[in-house]
Amino acid sequence: MKPIADALDQILNSVRPLQETETLPLQKALGRILAQPQISSLNVPPADxxxxxxxxxxxxxxxxxxxxxxxxxxxxxxxxxxxxxxxxxxxxxxxxxxxxxxxxxxxxxxxxxxxxxxxxxxxxxxxxxxxxxxxAKGQDIAAGAQVLPAGHRLQAQDLGLLASIGIGEIEVIRPLRVAVISTGDELAEPGEPAGPGQIYNSNRYQLAGLLQKLGAEMIDLGRVQDTFEATQLALKNAAEQADCVLTTGGVSVGEEDHVKPAVESLGQLNLWKLALKPGKPLAFGQIGDTPFFGLPGNPVSVFVTFLLFVRPYLYAQQGSPCHEPHPVQLPANFNRNKKSIRQEYVRVRVHPNGTMESHSNQSSGVLSSTSWANALAIVKPDTLVKEGDLVPVITYASLFL
Incomplete structure (x- = not known):
C-alpha cells in the first residue's frame, strides 16, 4: 500500500491545469479563479x-x-x-x-x-x-503593482479591491466540470421508498456539496448498474463530457466491483490501495485523457479521501496553487495502543479552548461522525498514541480557500 505523501505527490504531479477562460462582470466573479495576474494602472488613492x-x-x-x-x-x-x-x-x-x-x-x-x-x-x-x-498618493496601491496573482480564488474583499482600481470585468478560469457516478444496486434515492436490502445514496449528495464548495460544476450521472458493460459505458460517457470523473464504490476486488477493470479497459490505473484509514481502496488513473478518481463506497471514506486527494487535485486543475493546510498540534483524548501501517484520520471536534474530543465511533460507515466533527486528527503510521500526546489536527475550515 502506497504512503499518503507519496500518493498525493504522484496525483498532483499529474495535474494539467485548465486553460479555457471566460470573462465575467466583477459582481458575478465571487469564488472564481483568476486567469491572469491583476496589475493596477493607477494609484490608490490617486492623490494625497x-x-x-x-x-x-x-x-x-x-x-x-x-x-x-x-x-x-x-x-x-x-x-x-x-x-x-x-x-x-x-x-x-x-x-x-x-x-x-x-x-x-x-x-x-x-x-x-x-x-x-x-x-x-x-x-x-x-x-x-x-x-x-x-x-499619501498610492498608499494603498501603486500604479504598476500586482494586486492579485493568477490562480487566486476571488473573495468578497477582492471584488472591492479590483473595483478600486477601475476593473469592471475579469477573466477567470471556466468552472471545472466533474462527473459523478454512483455504483451499487443497493442504492436508493432520497425521497423514494427504499426496497429490501437498499440504502439511501448519501455519497451523491455529499459530493455535490463538496464540489460546490470548490466552485466546480457537477455532472450528475446517477447510479450505474452493477455490470461491467454498464460501468464501462458510463465511464466512457463521463470522460467525454467532464474534466474529471469521480465514482463511489466498486473499486475493490469483489465479484460485483466493476470500476477497476472498466477503467483499465478504457485507460489506466496509476494508483490503487493506499496506506490510509479510512479509505484504503482509493483508485486514481485516467479514462482516455480524463483524470479519474475511484472513491470507496463507505461514506466516511468518501469524505476523507475527497478532502485529502480530490480537493487539492481539483484546486490545482483550476490553476490555483496547491493549498495544503498546516496542522496544529493538540493533545489527543484517545489512545492507539497498536501500531498500524496505515495513516489514520480520526474524526474529532476541536473546542474553542483548544481541547479535542474524538467521536465515539470511528467506523467508516458512521457518516454522522463527519457532521459532528469539525476536524481530523492524524495518527501517523507505526505510531502509538496515549491520551495527552500531541497529534497533528487539520480543521475542516482550513481545507477550503
Whole structure:
C-alpha cells in the first residue's frame, strides 16, 4: 500500500491545469479563479487625501506666536482644490484631495473656530505634525503593482479591491466540470421508498456539496448498474463530457466491483490501495485523457479521501496553487495502543479552548461522525498514541480557500 505523501505527490504531479477562460462582470466573479495576474494602472488613492474632516495647512505657517489662520477655501470630496494660499488653511472633508501647499490635516475637534468679518479663523493646537491625517498618493496601491496573482480564488474583499482600481470585468478560469457516478444496486434515492436490502445514496449528495464548495460544476450521472458493460459505458460517457470523473464504490476486488477493470479497459490505473484509514481502496488513473478518481463506497471514506486527494487535485486543475493546510498540534483524548501501517484520520471536534474530543465511533460507515466533527486528527503510521500526546489536527475550515 502506497504512503499518503507519496500518493498525493504522484496525483498532483499529474495535474494539467485548465486553460479555457471566460470573462465575467466583477459582481458575478465571487469564488472564481483568476486567469491572469491583476496589475493596477493607477494609484490608490490617486492623490494625497484627507483621513479626517478638519483643516489643511502648511506647518510653516504656524509659529510659537501664530496659531490662528484664516480659511481660504472649502474642499469637499470629489472636487479639485486650488493651491493653498500661504498663511491660510483650507476647510477639508474626509477623502478630499489635499491642496498643493498643505502638508498636514488637523481634525476639526482639535481646532477652535472664530468668525471675523465674514471669514472663519482657525486656532490650531500647540502640536501640529507634518503629514498628520494625510493618506499619501498610492498608499494603498501603486500604479504598476500586482494586486492579485493568477490562480487566486476571488473573495468578497477582492471584488472591492479590483473595483478600486477601475476593473469592471475579469477573466477567470471556466468552472471545472466533474462527473459523478454512483455504483451499487443497493442504492436508493432520497425521497423514494427504499426496497429490501437498499440504502439511501448519501455519497451523491455529499459530493455535490463538496464540489460546490470548490466552485466546480457537477455532472450528475446517477447510479450505474452493477455490470461491467454498464460501468464501462458510463465511464466512457463521463470522460467525454467532464474534466474529471469521480465514482463511489466498486473499486475493490469483489465479484460485483466493476470500476477497476472498466477503467483499465478504457485507460489506466496509476494508483490503487493506499496506506490510509479510512479509505484504503482509493483508485486514481485516467479514462482516455480524463483524470479519474475511484472513491470507496463507505461514506466516511468518501469524505476523507475527497478532502485529502480530490480537493487539492481539483484546486490545482483550476490553476490555483496547491493549498495544503498546516496542522496544529493538540493533545489527543484517545489512545492507539497498536501500531498500524496505515495513516489514520480520526474524526474529532476541536473546542474553542483548544481541547479535542474524538467521536465515539470511528467506523467508516458512521457518516454522522463527519457532521459532528469539525476536524481530523492524524495518527501517523507505526505510531502509538496515549491520551495527552500531541497529534497533528487539520480543521475542516482550513481545507477550503
Amino acid at each position: 487625501n484627507s483621513a479626517m474632516d478638519g483643516y489643511a495647512l502648511h506647518t510653516d505657517s504656524l509659529s510659537a506666536t501664530t496659531r490662528c489662520l484664516p480659511v481660504s477655501q472649502r474642499v469637499p470630496a470629489g472636487h479639485t482644490p486650488e493651491p493653498l494660499q500661504p498663511g491660510t488653511a483650507a476647510r477639508i472633508f474626509t477623502g478630499a484631495e489635499v491642496p498643493a501647499g498643505a502638508n498636514s490635516v488637523i481634525m476639526q475637534e482639535q481646532c477652535q473656530i472664530e468668525e471675523r468679518d465674514g471669514t472663519n479663523w482657525i486656532t490650531f493646537p500647540d502640536e501640529v505634525k507634518v503629514n498628520n491625517n494625510i493618506r
